[in-house]
Amino acid sequence: MVQSLKTDEILVNMGPQHPSTHGVLRCLLKTDGEWVREVWPYIGYLHRCKEKIAEKVSYIQFMPYTDRLDYLASANNNLGWAMAVERLAAIEVPERAVWLRVLAAELNRIASHLLSYGTFGMEAGAFTPFFYGFRERETIVSIFDQLCGARLTYHYARIGGVMRDLSPETAKAIRRFLDEMDRRWVEYNTLLSDNEIFVRRTANVGIIPADLAIAYGLTGPVLRGSGVAHDIRKAVPYACYPKLDFQVCIGQGLKGTVGDSWDRYWVRMLEIRESVKICRQVLDGLPEGPYQTKVPRILKVPANEAYVRTEAPRGELGFYVISDGTDKPWRCRIRAPSFCNLSILNRIARNCLVADVIMILGSIDVVMGEVDR
Amino acid sequence: MPGTLTDIINFVIQTALALVGLDYARVPEMLRIGAAMLIACAAMLGYVAVVALFFGWAERRVAGRMQARQGPNIVGPFGLLQLIADAVKILVKEDIIPQTAHRFLFRLAPILVFMGAFAPFVVLPFSETLVVSNLSLGVYYALSFAALEVVGVIMAGWASNNKWSLYGGMRLAAQMMSYEIPMGLAVLTVAVLSGHLNLRTIVLDQQGHWIFSWNIFRGFPWAFLGMFAFYLAGLAGSKRTPFDLPEAESEIVAGYHTEYSGMRFVIFYLSEYATMYVVSALTAVLFLGGWHAPIPRVLAWGGEVHWEAGPVLSALIGMANMIGKSFFLMFVMLWFRWTYPRVRVDQIVYLCMKVLVPLGIICLIGASVWALVL
Numbered sequence: 001m002v003q004s005l006k007t008d009e010i011l012v013n014m015g016p017q018h019p020s021t022h023g024v025l026r027c028l029l030k031t032d033g034e035w036v037r038e039v040w041p042y043i044g045y046l047h048r049c050k051e052k053i054a055e056k057v058s059y060i061q062f063m064p065y066t067d068r069l070d071y072l073a074s075a076n077n078n079l080g081w082a083m084a085v086e087r088l089a090a091i092e093v094p095e096r097a098v099w100l101r102v103l104a105a106e107l108n109r110i111a112s113h114l115l116s117y118g119t120f121g122m123e124a125g126a127f128t129p130f131f132y133g134f135r136e137r138e139t140i141v142s143i144f145d146q147l148c149g150a151r152l153t154y155h156y157a158r159i160g161g162v163m164r165d166l167s168p169e170t171a172k173a174i175r176r177f178l179d180e181m182d183r184r185w186v187e188y189n190t191l192l193s194d195n196e197i198f199v200r201r202t203a204n205v206g207i208i209p210a211d212l213a214i215a216y217g218l219t220g221p222v223l224r225g226s227g228v229a230h231d232i233r234k235a236v237p238y239a240c241y242p243k244l245d246f247q248v249c250i251g252q253g254l255k256g257t258v259g260d261s262w263d264r265y266w267v268r269m270l271e272i273r274e275s276v277k278i279c280r281q282v283l284d285g286l287p288e289g290p291y292q293t294k295v296p297r298i299l300k301v302p303a304n305e306a307y308v309r310t311e312a313p314r315g316e317l318g319f320y321v322i323s324d325g326t327d328k329p330w331r332c333r334i335r336a337p338s339f340c341n342l343s344i345l346n347r348i349a350r351n352c353l354v355a356d357v358i359m360i361l362g363s364i365d366v367v368m369g370e371v372d373r
Numbered sequence: 374m375p376g377t378l379t380d381i382i383n384f385v386i387q388t389a390l391a392l393v394g395l396d397y398a399r400v401p402e403m404l405r406i407g408a409a410m411l412i413a414c415a416a417m418l419g420y421v422a423v424v425a426l427f428f429g430w431a432e433r434r435v436a437g438r439m440q441a442r443q444g445p446n447i448v449g450p451f452g453l454l455q456l457i458a459d460a461v462k463i464l465v466k467e468d469i470i471p472q473t474a475h476r477f478l479f480r481l482a483p484i485l486v487f488m489g490a491f492a493p494f495v496v497l498p499f500s501e502t503l504v505v506s507n508l509s510l511g512v513y514y515a516l517s518f519a520a521l522e523v524v525g526v527i528m529a530g531w532a533s534n535n536k537w538s539l540y541g542g543m544r545l546a547a548q549m550m551s552y553e554i555p556m557g558l559a560v561l562t563v564a565v566l567s568g569h570l571n572l573r574t575i576v577l578d579q580q581g582h583w584i585f586s587w588n589i590f591r592g593f594p595w596a597f598l599g600m601f602a603f604y605l606a607g608l609a610g611s612k613r614t615p616f617d618l619p620e621a622e623s624e625i626v627a628g629y630h631t632e633y634s635g636m637r638f639v640i641f642y643l644s645e646y647a648t649m650y651v652v653s654a655l656t657a658v659l660f661l662g663g664w665h666a667p668i669p670r671v672l673a674w675g676g677e678v679h680w681e682a683g684p685v686l687s688a689l690i691g692m693a694n695m696i697g698k699s700f701f702l703m704f705v706m707l708w709f710r711w712t713y714p715r716v717r718v719d720q721i722v723y724l725c726m727k728v729l730v731p732l733g734i735i736c737l738i739g740a741s742v743w744a745l746v747l
Contacts, residue, residue, distance in 0.1 A: 010536065012536050012537075018626060019622050019623055019626060020623040020624070033543070034540075034543075034544075034718050121714065122623055123623045124623075124714035124715060125614060125615065125617065125621060125623060125713075125714040125715025126614075126712070126713060126714040126715075127436070127440070127710075127711060128439055128440050128711050128712060131440035131441060131442060132440070132441070135441055191712070192714070195713065195714060197615055197713055197714045197715070197716055198714045200716070200717075200720060201714060201715075201716070201717060201720075353717060353718060353719065354540070354624055354625065355621070355624050355715075355717045355718065356717070358623055358624050
């Protein structure tokens with residue numbers, strides 16, 4: 001009788017239409033009841049041939065396309081592309097523009113981490129963090145609206161400078177926001193970070209040891225959550241970061257083991273604070289001068305190749321560009337942090353519960369626009 | 374006893390009959406009972422609908438408050454008519470049954486769920502006189518019908534023929550196995566303390582002075598702890614955050630009601646609020662003195678001031694107290710929902726089996742000793 005009762009592992013498609021797969025990720029789960037034995041992420045639902053498009057449009061025209069890679073951090077993507085092209089074409093960028101780019105990038109990092117805070121809370125089942133995160137993100141988005149006229153796809157950094165100078169009113173609005181952010185940050189932790197249920201849901205879930213994280217090529221908060229103090233802004237300093245004072249935040253296993261979901265979440269929270277610090281310093285030390293150099297309308301780049309790495313909110317964003325002397329790249333390869341970070345999912349989301357898979361996925365914090373490109 | 378619900382119903386029937394020119398005494402007994410049952414049922418159904426609609430609105434307003442946003446505020450004063458507008462919208466929606474679903478069970482499930490949520494209302498006392506059915510096993514009746522809801526949910530999960538729905542159903546099955554036991558133990562604590570299972574008698578027993586004659590303080594600390602066990606278990610029973618695993622939208626899409634839409638979905642939705650009310654009202658009845666006011670009727674300065682309200686007024690005061698307490702407990706549920714994340718499926722089983730069950734047993738033993746000694 002007992003033998004005739006057959007239990008079976010079933011395959012469940014989580015996504016591409018699922019509330020918490022961050023867009024259009026499809027995860028195939030092999031489940032035994034609530035237990036998930038294995039997860040296979042399937043990607044490609046948001047593939048838009050970005051790298052091929054790069055070969056067909058000019059260097060200047062490709063800038064708006066980078067906005068849509070990691071659409072939650074367009075200012076950071078712009079920065080990476082601008083730096084890559086400027087290195088190839090040997091364009092000197094005015095100092096003020098460099099600082100403004102960093103300001104935009106760090107503001108965008110705060111916005112991106114706030115969204116991650118909100119969605120991570122939502123995935124844990126708490127709705128309110130989502131609204132709290134969005135409330136502050138809305139302020140940033142309005143600041144960007146003042147700064148460059150766009151709310152999501154900024155197209156702020158341009159080849160050879162930035163699109164528009166920072167007006168005193170916007171600077172004041174940013175300062176007001178930074179002060180508010182200091183207060184809100186404490187509120188976020190009271191609501192979610194220290195919540196007992198939340199800690200029990202995330203601590204010791206999806207542990208990534210440091211060596212595994214390095215072996216899988218993880219970067220950004222996911223790597224730092226495992227206790228590896230690697231940040232491109234410090235390791236390979238670029239823009240005006242060497243002149244700024246900030247710390248690399250790493251996971252310390254405060255609530256569980258080093259490298260668990262809570263640590264990755266906490267690294268993002270700490271980075272919000274660091275970015276606030278950076279923004280203040282940028283506003284204080286902003287040099288005077290032009291914000292754009294003259295760049296020919298048809299930018300012919302000498303044959304060469306360049307790989308430029310920047311620290312986007314989700315990790316190392318690399319642009320590998322090969323030029324052939326025309327005004328279009330011969331080949332452009334984008335090293336997207338989310339893509340590499342996602343690769344660890346199959347390794348760590350094993351023999352855990354369905355709810356844990358969601359938390360692990362949320363703590364890796366992928367953006368499908370960047371994974372599929 | 375004048376002013377009982379039966380009297381009110383009989384009065385309504387008599388008036389109605391007099392209007393059409395019939396003599397009440399000449400109507401057969403069976404018809405009279407049938408009519409009384411129908412009227413009571415309609416009254417309770419109306420009440421359930423009002424409570425569910427009101428809390429459907431309150432939930433959004435409270436959520437809006439807590440999340441630094443507005444909530445519904447356009448339709449009617451304070452957006453009060455929003456739910457009516459939603460109901461109209463949903464009524465005209467297409468009724469979809471998935472092709473691969475088990476059609477009969479798919480249709481039956483919401484009915485069972487609503488029945489489970491609605492039936493306990495019959496024994497809830499609103500005041501000393503206002504109770505539809507004064508069952509001597511009222512608590513058992515309420516709890517057993519509340520368990521019927523689980524059957525409906527599992528049925529919905531299975532009949533939908535959707536893997537996420539099945540997960541939802543199975544999760545509730547696991548959850549039910551866990552929370553029913555501590556819930557029963559907490560109820561037993563009260564039963565031992567007062568020696569009754571009749572809800573009306575349990576409340577009558579808590580009459581006295583101030584709030585100290587309520588069960589939570591009378592049986593201190595056993596019933597006090599028991600109340601938390603009961604309330605938490607009830608929270609799990611009504612599938613509310615932090616125990617909303619069967620419908621955890623971030624994990625299993627919408628759980629057991631993934632495939633439901635239109636009117637059938639609303640039945641699940643309303644049943645949830647009805648269950649919340651039942652749990653809150655039962656907590657109020659069992660532990661918080663039911664219809665007794667938190668301020669004593671006999672004020673004890675300058676000698677005893679005797680003031681007896683008339684039957685109608687005292688029924689109204691009792692009702693206000695009872696509804697006030699229930700609504701407060703429901704508000705706490707909303708508060709939880711918009712504050713806490715969700716627990717995991719193993720954690721709820723852990724909480725119920727390893728924390729609440731021992732707690733319930735300790736409360737039961739303690740209360741038994743209390744009952745013997747005092």
